[in-house]
Amino acid sequence: MGDMLNEHAGAEAKQPRTALLALEFLLLCVALPTVIILYRLAPMMFFFLWSAALYTYVVYRRITRGRQTLRGLWRWSEVNWQNLRPLLIRFAVVAVGMVLFVYWYDPERLFALPRHKPEIILPIVFLYPLLSAIPQEFVFCTFFFERYRRFFPTKWGMVLASSVVFAYAHVLFINPVAPTLSFIAGLIFASTYMKTKSLALVSIEHGLYGNAMFIIGLGWYFYSGSMQG
Numbered sequence: 001m002g003d004m005l006n007e008h009a010g011a012e013a014k015q016p017r018t019a020l021l022a023l024e025f026l027l028l029c030v031a032l033p034t035v036i037i038l039y040r041l042a043p044m045m046f047f048f049l050w051s052a053a054l055y056t057y058v059v060y061r062r063i064t065r066g067r068q069t070l071r072g073l074w075r076w077s078e079v080n081w082q083n084l085r086p087l088l089i090r091f092a093v094v095a096v097g098m099v100l101f102v103y104w105y106d107p108e109r110l111f112a113l114p115r116h117k118p119e120i121i122l123p124i125v126f127l128y129p130l131l132s133a134i135p136q137e138f139v140f141c142t143f144f145f146e147r148y149r150r151f152f153p154t155k156w157g158m159v160l161a162s163s164v165v166f167a168y169a170h171v172l173f174i175n176p177v178a179p180t181l182s183f184i185a186g187l188i189f190a191s192t193y194m195k196t197k198s199l200a201l202v203s204i205e206h207g208l209y210g211n212a213m214f215i216i217g218l219g220w221y222f223y224s225g226s227m228q229g
Contacts, residue, residue, distance in 0.1 A: 018150065025148055028052065029165045033172060042172045046131065053135035056143035063146065073142065078198035087192065087205055094188075095212050102217045105177075109217035124214050129207030137203045140166045140186070141193040155194050162190040170222070177221040185209055 035041070036048060060068075102110045113121060144162050152158040163186030170182035188209075193202045213219050 021148070021150065025151065028055075029168070033169045036172045037174070040174070042174070045172065049132070049135050049139075052139050056139050056147075060138075060143050060146060074200040075196065075198035076200050078196040078201045079204065083196060083198075083201060087201070090188070091205070091208050091212075094209070095216070098212065098216050098218060106217070109220055111215065112217050113215055113219065121215065124219075125211050128210045128214070129203060133206035133210055134199075134203045136166075137189060137193070137199060137206050140169075141190060141202055142199050145193065145197075159187065159190040159194055163187045166190075173222060175221050177218070181213075181218065181221075 032048065032052070036045070041048070099110070113124075140162050144165070145158055148161070149158060152161045163183050166186035166189075167179045167183035170178040173179075185206075189202050189206055192205055193199075196202070213222065
């Protein structure tokens with residue numbers, strides 16, 4: 001009888017935590033992007049991204065209780081040829097698809113950056129992975145997979161949820177291309193993370209796609225200036 005009461009008390013104690021977790025999920029993954037979208041705050045995207053990354057990192061360190069070291073967080077051991085080979089093959093196929101899409105959808109933007117502003121390509125190649133890919137992958141993969149697995153207990157359910165949230169976060173650019181491509185990219189990145197749990201590998205992958213996107217001509221749709229076009 002005592003054991004049953006203890007189990008019931010334990011279950012009762014978990015309910016508020018679950019409710020608070022659901023509230024956090026709604027605020028972070030739904031309410032915050034909605035505010036950014038409604039108030040056209042895309043020019044401040046890096047402020048919101050890095051604020052979210054800081055918050056999620058603090059929470060992540062608390063919920064893992066220090067058991068996850070920085071080295072374990074990155075999991076550089078997963079950056080090996082066995083994982084890179086299929087990743088690079090997939091990237092090559094998708095890159096060709098991006099070129100064909102831009103040629104069909106908006107041919108004037110195809111390779112616009114190399115044609116008109118080649119001097120900014122090198123800074124983008126180095127800065128995009130550091131300033132954008134890494135914090136995004138920490139928030140939408142490392143943190144998301146650890147924090148919200150209670151709500152999405154299956155692996156592919158988690159991948160799909162991460163992709164949907166990732167896509168919704170890109171609605172802020174107010175065009176159909178950004179969230180649509182972000183959903184596809186989210187599926188790719190989340191599936192890589194699901195298999196490897198490597199922030200390093202998924203950030204490298206995200207960096208490859210992001211840099212290709214800007215060079216090919218899709219970067220305009222992921223830039224706040226596109227809202228004025």
